[in-house]
Amino acid sequence: MMKVIKPKSFFLKGGTKAVLLLHSFTSNPRDMKQLGRYLNGKGYTCFAPIYKGHGLSPEQLIQTNPTDWWKSVEEGYHFLKNQGCKHIAVIGVSLGGVFALNVGKRFNDVNGIVIMSVPYKREVNSLKGRILKFARAYKQFEGKEEQQICVEIKKLEKLSSERLVLLKNHIDMTMQDLEINKPIRIMYGELDEPLYKESANYIYDNLITGNKSLKGYLNSKHLMTLGKEQEVIHSDILSFLKKLQW
Template identity: 55%
Template structure:
């Protein structure tokens, strides 16, 4: 059996301006590494927390809840504060984008960037994501098809309470968009589910700030930071950050 090395948080130190980078659901900090390195090269300090359970087997992932992931985000924000960074922007992808909106609602941020953010997701859909992740993880471990099928069946009987909580987190965050007064950039992939374009429109329409931009990338799927348009995405995020009042 092949042992998978768990991913880790990363801290790329640059200049005085700090950016909190938040990865997507069932993924890990690899979502944000290229963007983080790019921003570091342009004098930004970047920290990306790893949410509990992410990068581990799906069975372990489901033992953690969005409350745990939110605490990981709060700890990441506090880490930057403790390191002396007074001005912090937040950038998030998918689940990370939802959490970035929540950060902008509850904490002081210089600006916020969201990518591929859903305004709604049912727990059943999220469960399918977990199954897809589980199968890929088990294949990487070197397990055969029969063993994988047995373990996926067992996984189907696990509680999805954490996914129901995730569904509610999205709903509650979208209900409070009017609390966001910081500048915001809302990005989505043209090859992603049409829901994400609709979500971008809803977010743009409901945030309180007048400093807002929205852009779609025609060649991008869900993981925009790793796709064909990633260089353009990185440049646009840098331009947005450079225009903020730090």
């Protein structure tokens, strides 16, 4: 059976302007690695923490919850501060975008926020589907037989509901309070599920900041940082960062 190598956080030292990069649910910092390398090449210090439980087996993942994952985000933010970075922008995709909004709410010295593919309304069954899809792919990569995979996934279905209710509640509470007065760029893929475009518009309409922009990308799916329009997205994010008051 193949051993899965645990992904890790990554840190790319640059100048005093820093970017906190936040990955998606069930994933890991690889979501943000190419964006981080690009921005680091432009002089930015970049750090992408891995959330507790992520990068591990699905059974280990569901032993953690949104409070654990948020703590990993907070620790990432303070890591950059301890590196001497006085000003920080935050960029997140999917769940990472939800966390990016919360970073903007809770830390006064955030310079700007970029969010991609952020969910507004997500039902527990949909979140469970995400977990089970991840679980199947993980177990296939391990080299397990289909019969064993089916048995293990049935166990996961029963175990995961409580954690996923907490995740749904975390997303809902974030979207109920969008009093964020920071520059923000909202991005979504036109090839993603329609709800993500609806979510992007909802967030745009409900943010109190006057410094906000919204853009859809015609050839992008959910994981925009690794899609066909990656270079355009990198360039747009850099343009946004350059306009911030550092």
